[in-house]
Amino acid sequence: MEPYDARPLAGRVALVTGAGQGVGRGIAMRLAAAGAKVAVNDLSPARADAVAAEIRDHGGDALGLAFDVTDAAAAETAVNGLEIDILVNNAGVPPGGGRPNRFAEMPPEDWQLQIDLNLAALMRLTQLVIPGQAKRGWGRIIQISSGASARGLAIGVAAYGAAKAGGESLIRHLGVEYGPAGITANSLALGLMEGVGRAGDPGVDRLINSIPIGRLGRPDDVGEACVWLSSEAGGLANGQVIHLNGGTVFGR
Template sequence: MFELEGRTALVTGAGQGVGAGIATLLARQGAVVAVNDIVAERAEKAAAAIRAAGGAAHALPFDVTDTAAVAAAVRTFERSVAPVDILVNNAGNGGAEGFRPTRFRDADPADWQRFADINLFGVMNATRAVLDGMCARRFGRIVTIASGAGTQGMNIGVSLYGAAKGGAIAFTRHLAIEHARDGITANSLAVGLIDPAASGRQASATVNLAKAIPVGRLGTPEDIGAACVFLASREAEWITGQTWQINGGSPTT
């Protein structure tokens, strides 16, 4: 079950962390994976690691916020390698490197756009680049990696991030219904706290938060990757327009 032989996947933001974990598990199930990252060296390193483990992977660097660059990169990849059957919209962040939580009242309006650019419009750009081909072939799997901040209110200074992630969730739901008769499914994962060590960062800021998670630990890239493998498979063809909480039980729905 959940085999992906003969399928090709594009995972955005897959040069490290959760994205790299998703790409690795998709490749382990037999998919050919296009590893995207804004930093070419990270994309190639992650793709090389997949190949070293016996999988098939290609580095595909581009900036998801650049509509033309996304379309050109996907078009070149599909012509030279294979059409994209599976898209995992993983690229996203708190708006920029070094982001610090800020209440909306204290946020600079000049900063609003950058949150939407990657967390919402980046999802739209990558989706648009693969959607026509999926419709033509009457098969497609789209998974958007969102956040619990997009499904619930939080008093931790992430309103702008949460608004963009919530927008991505809403977009994915509408996309699912628009293309339900085209053989395409589209779902979102509202991801909880992930161990920052997966991206080479210190875990000190989240250790205390982790104590409140019912299962007693932070999430891992493999936790998210496993959900993506299932949603990408034929076995999940009757699941679309849904938002799954992948969070160790905090909160439940």
């Protein structure tokens, strides 16, 4: 029996966007614990640096890499010279939550921002890292998506869902185009995560009760899935959209 590899990402370099808090922070921490050197991106330099410092305090290897993923020039400058093996496109919620609105009432700049953040930035960063990955013959592209891509919801997230769905489509095509180059591409479509409210609130309890496993998602759940997708053991998954939502059944 082969021993279990506790550091399957040793020697790999990962970039996690929007990792200054929430889900992205959890992903960065788990990738680092699995041995990857992690570039912690965020719009906020203070948050990016704080998470990188936290990783180093725990014995991991990380650097803060603040830039706006919707800014093409800033993204290019930031990743220039880095050999990124694992790209996790997590940034997807604009500062302040993105002003959810019924679609007809949504100002064009708000839906444009959802597309810039959730689709164009994924495309741009992918184009920046894939040539190096292909040259090295190994790479991982991960999109953090949402159940809103696959399901109509009356909570003002039409543009967000459409942008996430566009990203999932890109991922399917990347998997086919770049699988032969040793690069896999996958989406993790999340259900509702902890932090949106507290258990005990009737609204939150109702949501939790609709999830078959009886709890909301946690950043570590997503981080562990990213570790698996990034490891050799996860290399068979390619071009997939995996719903991490406790078994929530889609419907109206």
